Amino acid sequence: MAIRVEGVIKRYGNKRALNGVSLTFEKGKIYGLLGQNGSGKSTLLKMIAGLVFPDEGTVSLSGSQVTRRTCGNVAYLTELDMFHDAFTVGDTIWYTASQFADFDQRKAQNLLKEFRLDPSKKVKSLSKGNRGRLKLVATLARNTEVILLDEPFSGLDPMVRDSIVQSLLKYIDFEQQVLIIATHEINEIEPLLDEAIVIRDGSVIGQEEVESLREEQGLSVLNWLKQLEGNKEEV
Numbered sequence: 625m626a627i628r629v630e631g632v633i634k635r636y637g638n639k640r641a642l643n644g645v646s647l648t649f650e651k652g653k654i655y656g657l658l659g660q661n662g663s664g665k666s667t668l669l670k671m672i673a674g675l676v677f678p679d680e681g682t683v684s685l686s687g688s689q690v691t692r693r694t695c696g697n698v699a700y701l702t703e704l705d706m707f708h709d710a711f712t713v714g715d716t717i718w719y720t721a722s723q724f725a726d727f728d729q730r731k732a733q734n735l736l737k738e739f740r741l742d743p744s745k746k747v748k749s750l751s752k753g754n755r756g757r758l759k760l761v762a763t764l765a766r767n768t769e770v771i772l773l774d775e776p777f778s779g780l781d782p783m784v785r786d787s788i789v790q791s792l793l794k795y796i797d798f799e800q801q802v803l804i805i806a807t808h809e810i811n812e813i814e815p816l817l818d819e820a821i822v823i824r825d826g827s828v829i830g831q832e833e834v835e836s837l838r839e840e841q842g843l844s845v846l847n848w849l850k851q852l853e854g855n856k857e858e859v
């Protein structure tokens with residue numbers, strides 16, 4: 625499995641959300657998609673998921689152009705919270721499993737235990753952290769070749785973030801899957817990342833292997849980003 629994004633342009637009115645993006649994502653790797661708000665990260669993930677289509681250029685999964693059909697091969701955690709409040713945690717897992725043939729119930733039950741999510745609890749009574757964890761269970765329990773996480777840490781406290789990072793390492797199947805994480809929380813995911821990609825105003829302004837950044841340039845991802853962004857604090 626490889627994801628190829630070639631010369632992609634996406635316009636919303638006069639604005640170019642993506643302005644000639646070319647990238648390749650390989651199986652077995654974890655990619656961090658970094659950049660300020662509005663830089664185009666979500667648009668790129670939605671394109672790989674087959675929810676948004678390029679105006680110019682192509683996006684392909686294992687050589688096949690992304691269409692509505694290929695989206696079945698992609699597990700996508702959106703920034704939106706799409707749970708039904710009246711459902712319990714168990715109902716939510718049952719419902720998600722009914723939507724996706726690739727849903728792995730054993731993985732889901734293990735993740736629920738690991739995150740200490742009580743299946744009998746109503747979704748509406750969950751804390752923000754537990755809702756975030758439930759979203760992650762629903763995504764990671766799918767046996768898809770592509771996993772996309774859009775801001776999986778947003779609004780979660782450091783303890784929750786840490787437990788999420790641990791579970792990502794445990795539940796990703798590196799033989800089969802590619803993981804792309806769009807996030808602002810660089811410190812949390814730095815230990816996970818194979819490659820970091822920085823987008824600004826719809827263009828890729830940096831792409832590095834995290835290990836070579838560290839070993840050859842002596843830079844953390846955060847320090848590299850600060851260099852790229854001209855020492856701006858916010859990324």
Ligand SMILES: Nc1ncnc2c1ncn2[C@@H]1O[C@H](COP(=O)(O)OP(=O)(O)OP(=O)(O)O)[C@@H](O)[C@H]1O
Pocket residue numbers: 636639640641659660661662663664665666667668
């Ligand atoms: N459906 C849409 N209609 C109009 N403009 C859009 C739409 N989706 C995105 N945009 C615009 O495209 C640009 C890129 O947005 P995108 O959501 O991809 O950025 P992002 O890097 O994911 O930011 P954030 O972290 O805030 O989600 C922004 O200027 C945004 O306002």
